[in-house]
Amino acid sequence: MEQIVLEHVTKRFTTKALGTVTAVNDFCLKVNEGECFSFLGPSGCGKTTTLRMIAGFEDLSEGAIYLGGHAVSVKAKNIYLPPEERGLGMVFQAFAVWPHMTIFDNVAFPLQVQKRPAAEIRERVKVALKHCSLDGMEKIYPSDLSGGQQQRIALARAIVVNPKVMLLDEPLSNLDPQLRETMRFEIKKLQKQFGFTIIFVTHDQSEAMALSDRMLVMDMGNVRQIGTPVELYNSPSSRFVHSFLGQSNFTHVDIRDGKVYAKGDHSQQIWAAPQTGGNKEMLMATRPNTIEMGRDEGYSTKVLKRVFRTDFVEYLVPVGDDILRVQTLHRNLFQEGEPCRLKFPSPMWYPAEEDDSDKERARRMII
Ligand code: ADP
Ligand code: MG
Numbered sequence: 306m307e308q309i310v311l312e313h314v315t316k317r318f319t320t321k322a323l324g325t326v327t328a329v330n331d332f333c334l335k336v337n338e339g340e341c342f343s344f345l346g347p348s349g350c351g352k353t354t355t356l357r358m359i360a361g362f363e364d365l366s367e368g369a370i371y372l373g374g375h376a377v378s379v380k381a382k383n384i385y386l387p388p389e390e391r392g393l394g395m396v397f398q399a400f401a402v403w404p405h406m407t408i409f410d411n412v413a414f415p416l417q418v419q420k421r422p423a424a425e426i427r428e429r430v431k432v433a434l435k436h437c438s439l440d441g442m443e444k445i446y447p448s449d450l451s452g453g454q455q456q457r458i459a460l461a462r463a464i465v466v467n468p469k470v471m472l473l474d475e476p477l478s479n480l481d482p483q484l485r486e487t488m489r490f491e492i493k494k495l496q497k498q499f500g501f502t503i504i505f506v507t508h509d510q511s512e513a514m515a516l517s518d519r520m521l522v523m524d525m526g527n528v529r530q531i532g533t534p535v536e537l538y539n540s541p542s543s544r545f546v547h548s549f550l551g552q553s554n555f556t557h558v559d560i561r562d563g564k565v566y567a568k569g570d571h572s573q574q575i576w577a578a579p580q581t582g583g584n585k586e587m588l589m590a591t592r593p594n595t596i597e598m599g600r601d602e603g604y605s606t607k608v609l610k611r612v613f614r615t616d617f618v619e620y621l622v623p624v625g626d627d628i629l630r631v632q633t634l635h636r637n638l639f640q641e642g643e644p645c646r647l648k649f650p651s652p653m654w655y656p657a658e659e660d661d662s663d664k665e666r667a668r669r670m671i672i
Contacts (some may be wrong), residue, residue, distance in 0.1 A: 306374075308470060308502040309336040310513065314368035316354050316526075328354045330526040338469075341496060341503040343513040345549070346523035352506045355523075356472050359504065360395055361388035361416045379585075386579065389418060394463030394501070398475040402447045408434070409443035412461045419466075425637045433465040433665055436495060453484045460492070464499060469495070474506045489516055496665070510550050514538070544655040547590045554596075554629040556589040557657060565589065567604070567625025575604050575624070577649040586657035591649055593619065593630040601644035608639045622647065 316329040336342045344352045357363040359370055361377065369379040372393075377386040402411050405424040412433055416426045434440055437457040447455050452619040456476060463471060473492070477485040493516065498504055507513050513520050514534040522545070529571055530546045541547035545554065557568035558575060561584050565575040568586070577589060597603070598620065609628065610621040617632045620639060624647065631647065639645050 306338045307335045307340040307371075308340070308373055309334070309342075309504065310337075310368045310369075310371040310636060311355075311359070312371075314355070314358060314370060315366045316351075316358060316363065317366045327526050329358070330524075332528055334521070334528070334531070336502060336504065338502055339496075339500055340518045341493070341505060341506045341516055343350075343507060343517040343520035344523060345507060345510060345520055347549070348508060350523040350528040352508075352523060353474055354564055356474050356504065356506055359470075360393055360472055361391050372621075389415075392466070392469055394468035394471045396459045396463050396473050396476040398454070398478055402455055402462075404446065404448050406446075407443060408439060408445050408447065408458055408461075411447065411458050412465050415462060415466045428460075429465055433461040435496065436464060437461040437491075453488065456480065456488065457612075460495070464495060464501075467499070468501055471501045471503045472506075473503060473507070474503075477512065478507070478509070479607060485512070492516070514550070520550055521619065524549075533663040541590075541653065544588060544590065547653060547655070552593050552630065554591045554593060554627070555655075556591070556627045556629060558587055558589045558625070558626050560585050560587055567627070569626035573605060576602070577652050580654055588655045588657050589649065590653040591629070591651075592657060593632040595651055596629065596631045597648040597650060597651075598622075598631050598633050599646050599648070600641065600644075601646065603648040605642045605644065605646055608641050611639065611641050 311332050311334040311444045314329060315327065316330040317325050317327050319325045332355060334486050344355065346352055354363060358365055358378065364385060365378050365380045370377050372391060376384050376419050377391055378384060409430055412430045416429060434442060437460050439454065439457055439461060443544045447458055477488050480488060505516055517530065517534055519533055520537065522537060524545050530542045537546060538550050538649065541550065545552050545670065559568055560579050560581060563579065563582055565577050565579050567575055579587065582585070594617070604624060606622050606624060608620050608622055613621045618635055618638065620631045622629050622631050
């Protein structure tokens with residue numbers, strides 16, 4: 306069943322400094338019950354605004370949102386359900402716990418708003434704390450705890466209402482890397498136990514890849530691609546998605562009658578098959594670890610620089626006007642300055658010209 310549905314959701318903000326900014330543009334999405342779905346994108350791309358609209362903290366400029374088959378925000382019909390009636394659990398980036406209240410009072414708060422009986426509140430808080438490894442800490446104040454434990458209080462407060470949907474907005478970004486890893490695991494465990502649907506917002510690609518059943522990549526308010534982590538990594542539909550997930554080389558090339566030449570070097574072909582005929586400029590995108598570096602066949606160039614890494618060796622190698630990063634195993638060693646040949650078994654191809662989002666990005670960065 307579809308648990309969360311967004312239809313053509315748009316949000317515009319108007320400020321003196323920037324005029325009108327479309328923070329979220331024509332956003333369409335269906336998230337299934339029990340799915341862990343991530344929003345990934347750079348800062349300012351509209352992730353939090355989308356989440357706030359789902360939660361009911363923000364009205365829509367256009368579009369509709371349905372939760373569990375119920376209309377919660379429908380602009381055209383003036384439907385708008387307040388946050389407390391949406392049955393959601395939420396955890397935000399900042400440690401949004403009340404420092405002057407005990408852990409018990411922090412976690413009990415949503416149930417007190419719902420005016421549940423005291424005995425029931427005590428029991429449910431106890432269970433929520435247990436699930437978040439905070440057993441017996443009812444009387445402690447959050448300020449006595451570490452950042453990771455404070456984020457556990459926020460998690461306990463979110464699950465205490467038995468939500469069908471959990472909205473997590475960069476909940477791990479204030480934690481150190483090791484703790485992030487542990488908390489990721491704990492969130493997945495809680496999801497298994499409680500069976501809720503998760504929307505997880507992050508700007509960290511490895512976090513999104515590790516947690517998600519499916520995910521989307523956003524840019525400047527627009528959804529650029531939706532799919533499983535593997536689909537997005539292996540078949541990015543745009544240059545932006547390619548560059549945002551994993552490492553990328555973009556080589557400017559001229560296609561001439563089905564042959565590929567590096568821009569700035571028409572003396573030899575690049576050994577790759579373009580998916581386009583005619584004569585045009587394109588960008589050839591490659592991952593540094595998929596380029597084959599040898600001595601016998603391929604595009605002839607030489608090693609500019611070599612850097613030893615733990616699990617591979619990285620070379621900087623010029624191809625026409627561009628310098629590519631190539632990663633090989635330690636047993637395939639080249640010296641700096643040594644001639645080498647490159648083959649590109651599986652490149653992706655993108656239009657060479659910048660698209661409109663580059664112009665809009667530049668406009669917003671003026672301020
Ligand atoms: P993200 O969470 O991906 O970093 P946000 O959703 O916070 O991005 O912001 C998206 C865009 O909307 C940004 O350009 C931001 O400046 C703008 N924005 C967000 N909230 C407001 C607001 N209350 N007033 C004006 N502009 C806003
Ligand atoms: Mg945000």
